Amino acid sequence: LSTTLSTAPASHPAPPLAVRRRRSRRRAWLLVGVVLVALGVLLYKGLSSATTFFYTADQAVHLKASLGTTRFNLEGTVVPGTVRRDGNSVAFSVSNHGTIVPVINRGYPPQLFQPGIPVVLEGRFSGSTFDSDLIMVKHSSDYVAAHPDRVSNYVGKTGTPAKGGG
Amino acid sequence: VSRLLGLGSLIGLALTAVLGLFITPPDRVMGNLVRLLYVHPAVAWVAYLAFGVCALACILYLWPRTRSFFWDRLAAASAEIGVVFCALTLATGSIWGRPTWGVWWVWDARLTTTAILLALFIGYLALRRVSTDPTVRAKRSAVAGLVAFADVPIVHMSVVWWNTLHQPATVLRPGLASPTVTGSMAWTLLVSFVSFTVLYGWLLVQRYQAAVLESRWEDEGMQLALSERWAEADPAVTTIGASR
Numbered sequence: 001l002s003t004t005l006s007t008a009p010a011s012h013p014a015p016p017l018a019v020r021r022r023r024s025r026r027r028a029w030l031l032v033g034v035v036l037v038a039l040g041v042l043l044y045k046g047l048s049s050a051t052t053f054f055y056t057a058d059q060a061v062h063l064k065a066s067l068g069t070t071r072f073n074l075e076g077t078v079v080p081g082t083v084r085r086d087g088n089s090v091a092f093s094v095s096n097h098g099t100i101v102p103v104i105n106r107g108y109p110p111q112l113f114q115p116g117i118p119v120v121l122e123g124r125f126s127g128s129t130f131d132s133d134l135i136m137v138k139h140s141s142d143y144v145a146a147h148p149d150r151v152s153n154y155v156g157k158t159g160t161p162a163k164g165g166g
Numbered sequence: 167v168s169r170l171l172g173l174g175s176l177i178g179l180a181l182t183a184v185l186g187l188f189i190t191p192p193d194r195v196m197g198n199l200v201r202l203l204y205v206h207p208a209v210a211w212v213a214y215l216a217f218g219v220c221a222l223a224c225i226l227y228l229w230p231r232t233r234s235f236f237w238d239r240l241a242a243a244s245a246e247i248g249v250v251f252c253a254l255t256l257a258t259g260s261i262w263g264r265p266t267w268g269v270w271w272v273w274d275a276r277l278t279t280t281a282i283l284l285a286l287f288i289g290y291l292a293l294r295r296v297s298t299d300p301t302v303r304a305k306r307s308a309v310a311g312l313v314a315f316a317d318v319p320i321v322h323m324s325v326v327w328w329n330t331l332h333q334p335a336t337v338l339r340p341g342l343a344s345p346t347v348t349g350s351m352a353w354t355l356l357v358s359f360v361s362f363t364v365l366y367g368w369l370l371v372q373r374y375q376a377a378v379l380e381s382r383w384e385d386e387g388m389q390l391a392l393s394e395r396w397a398e399a400d401p402a403v404t405t406i407g408a409s410r
Contacts, residue, residue, distance in 0.1 A: 053273070053274040136272065137268055144194045
C-alpha cells in the first residue's frame with residue numbers, strides 16, 4: 001500500500017484522513033516500543049550488577065582465580081572469637097557454608113558489628129585474606145526483644161522485685 | 167466517611183507512636199534502632215497498596231464495560247499518594263540503613279528496583295500532565311500505569327531472587343503463621359500497618375475529591391469564558407437590532 005502511495009503523482013490527493021491517522025498511530029506505538037526496549041536493556045544492564053550484589057564466602061573462594069584482585073562484595077558471618085581490633089583496623093574471619101575467609105578491615109566497623117552477625121564486605125583478595133575497607137551489617141528479618149525475660153528477672157523467683165532490678 | 171478515616175488514622179498513628187517509642191522493647195541485635203520497624207515497612211506497604219490500587223483502576227478504565235473517568239481519577243490520586251510513600255520508603259530506609267548497615271545507600275537489587283519504581287511512577291504522573299484530550303490522556307496513562315506497576319512484584323521478590331543487603335520480608339511472605347517478630351513488637355507492627363493503611367484511605371478520598379473539584383473548575387471555567395464571550399457579543403447584536 002505504501003509503495004503505491006509514494007509513487008503516486010504529485011497531483012494525487014493526500015491519503016484519506018483515516019489512513020493517515022492509522023499510520024501516525026502505528027508510528028507512535030513503534031516509538032513506544034523502541035522506548036520500552038531501550039528501558040528494558042538499561043534495566044537488564046543495571047540490574048545484572050545489582051543482582052550480583054555480593055558473593056558468599058564459599059562462592060568467592062571458589063571463584064578466587066577469576067576474581068583476582070578485582071573489587072567485589074563478600075558476604076559471610078563473623079566467626080565468634082576471631083575479632084581483634086588493632087588501632088584503626090579490625091581483623092576477623094567470616095564463614096559461609098563451612099568456608100572461612102580471614103579478613104582485615106581498615107576503618108571503624110559500624111555500631112552493630114559483632115561476632116555472629118552476617119556482614120557484607122567491600123574490598124579485594126590479597127593473598128588468602130580479604131582486604132576490606134567497608135563493612136556493611138546485613139541484619140536478619142528476625143526481631144526479638146533484647147531481654148524477653150526481663151520481667152521474670154525483675155520479679156525474681158520469689159515474686160518480689162529483685163534488688164537493683166529494672 | 168472521610169472524617170472517620172481521618173480520625174481513625176490519627177488515633178492509629180498516635181497509638182503506633184506510643185507503642186513504638188515507649189511500650190515495645192529494644193531489639194536483641196539492633197537495640198533502639200528497631201523502632202523504625204513500626205514506620206518503614208508500613209510506609210513501603212502503603213506504596214505497594216497505592217500502586218496496586220492504581221493498576222486495578224487502570225485495568226477497570228481500559229475494560230470497556232467499566233470505562234469511566236472515576237477510575238482514571240482514582241488511578242491518578244492513588245499513584246500520587248504512592249509516589250509520596252515510595253519516596254518516604256526510600257528516605258526512612260536510608261535513615262535506617264545508615265546506623266544498621268553502616269551505609270546510607272547501596273546499589274543492591276531491592277534498593278535499585280525501588281528507586282526505579284519511584285522513577286516509573288513519577289514518569290506516570292508526568293505523562294498525565296501532557297495536555298491532551300481527557301479520553302486520550304486517560305487511556306494512555308492507564309497503559310503507562312500498568313507498565314509501571316509491573317515493577318512492584320519485582321521489588322517485592324528482589325530479596326528472594328537475588329543476593330541483597332536488604333533482609334527478606336518480615337510480614338508479606340509465605341509462612342505468615344511462624345512470625346519472625348515476637349510479642350508486643352509483632353502487634354505494634356500490625357497496628358502500624360493498619361493505621362498507615364487507614365491514612366492511605368483518608369488521603370485517597372481527599373485527593374479524589376480534589377480531582378473532582380479540579381475537573382469541575384476546568385469545566386466551569388470553560389463555561390464562564392463562553393458566557394463572557396456571549397455577553398461581549400450581546401450589545402453588538404442588540405445595536406444591530408436597534409439600528410434597523
